[in-house]
Amino acid sequence: MSPASRPIGIFDSGIGGLTVAHEIARRLPNESIVYFGDTARVPYGPKSPETVRRYSREAAAFLLSRGVKAIVVACNTATAHALEELRERLPVPVLGVIEPGARAAVEATRSGRIGVIGTAGTIRSGAYDLAVRRLLADARVYAQPCPLFAPLVEEGMEASQATRLIAQDYLAPLHDMEVDALVLGCTHYPLLRPVIQAVMGNTVTLVDSGAETAAELDRALEDAALLRADAHPPRHEFYASDSPLRVKQLGSRFMGEIIHQVRLFDVDGFDKKA
Numbered sequence: 001m002s003p004a005s006r007p008i009g010i011f012d013s014g015i016g017g018l019t020v021a022h023e024i025a026r027r028l029p030n031e032s033i034v035y036f037g038d039t040a041r042v043p044y045g046p047k048s049p050e051t052v053r054r055y056s057r058e059a060a061a062f063l064l065s066r067g068v069k070a071i072v073v074a075c076n077t078a079t080a081h082a083l084e085e086l087r088e089r090l091p092v093p094v095l096g097v098i099e100p101g102a103r104a105a106v107e108a109t110r111s112g113r114i115g116v117i118g119t120a121g122t123i124r125s126g127a128y129d130l131a132v133r134r135l136l137a138d139a140r141v142y143a144q145p146c147p148l149f150a151p152l153v154e155e156g157m158e159a160s161q162a163t164r165l166i167a168q169d170y171l172a173p174l175h176d177m178e179v180d181a182l183v184l185g186c187t188h189y190p191l192l193r194p195v196i197q198a199v200m201g202n203t204v205t206l207v208d209s210g211a212e213t214a215a216e217l218d219r220a221l222e223d224a225a226l227l228r229a230d231a232h233p234p235r236h237e238f239y240a241s242d243s244p245l246r247v248k249q250l251g252s253r254f255m256g257e258i259i260h261q262v263r264l265f266d267v268d269g270f271d272k273k274a
């Protein structure tokens with residue numbers, strides 16, 4: 001198989017990264033995807049950087065074993081803690097979601113006041129702060145962890161009154177700081193776009209890191225002459241380290257299309273063999 005015909009590897013701590021896979025499939029409809037969701041060890045958000053780095057190395061090793069030509073770290077927390085190390089170690093291009101999200105926020109802001117929301121780990125790492133300031137040195141970045149958002153989405157509670165109240169609570173400081181761009185710095189947050197927009201108001205631009213990452217991947221593959229040019233349709237494969245049936249059932253909401261099969265991948269067993 002020519003390098004360009006090989007699939008794109010995407011990994012996340014669980015099903016949330018399917019929102020990124022969705023954007024990639026939309027932007028690059030001719031590309032095959034191998035998706036791995038580490039549902040046995042989700043959430044990554046509250047875990048230590050060392051643990052998230054180890055999990056990320058294992059996920060990347062699995063994707064490489066499936067012959068991928070590039071790896072997208074769809075998880076914001078894994079990008080925050082592990083992207084640099086993966087880039088140094090891996091023999092294929094590795095993209096994270098934070099730089100593209102930061103770039104889009106810098107393009108969107110007029111006042112230089114940018115909000116970022118994400119898991120506790122992503123916010124604590126300061127990775128978005130750093131990425132924004134590299135592009136716009138005098139930007140004011142206001143970061144807010146929203147640890148309850150991801151579980152609320154997984155429970156299908158995007159439109160509930162409870163979610164609206166929690167959103168008001170979490171977002172009040174960013175509203176008060178009058179940010180005019182807000183980065184949705186977690187895989188699950190695109191599904192909360194309506195409630196977040198309602199709380200923040202229509203003058204605030206919401207930046208979806210996943211969509212920006214798909215655009216960056218398109219450019220990176222083109223530059224590396226790795227865009228797939230085959231005539232036959234692409235094939236997507238989905239793997240999860242636990243409860244593949246749940247991923248299949250819930251995943252369609254995140255992926256925006258029916259997922260026909262999710263296979264179990266025993267990440268611990270693989271690690272011992274590697």
Ligand code: DGL
Pocket residue numbers: 012013014016017042043044045046074075076077078118119122150185186187188
């Ligand atoms: N995928 C994670 C992220 O984007 C959210 C879920 C988790 O905490 O693992 O940060």
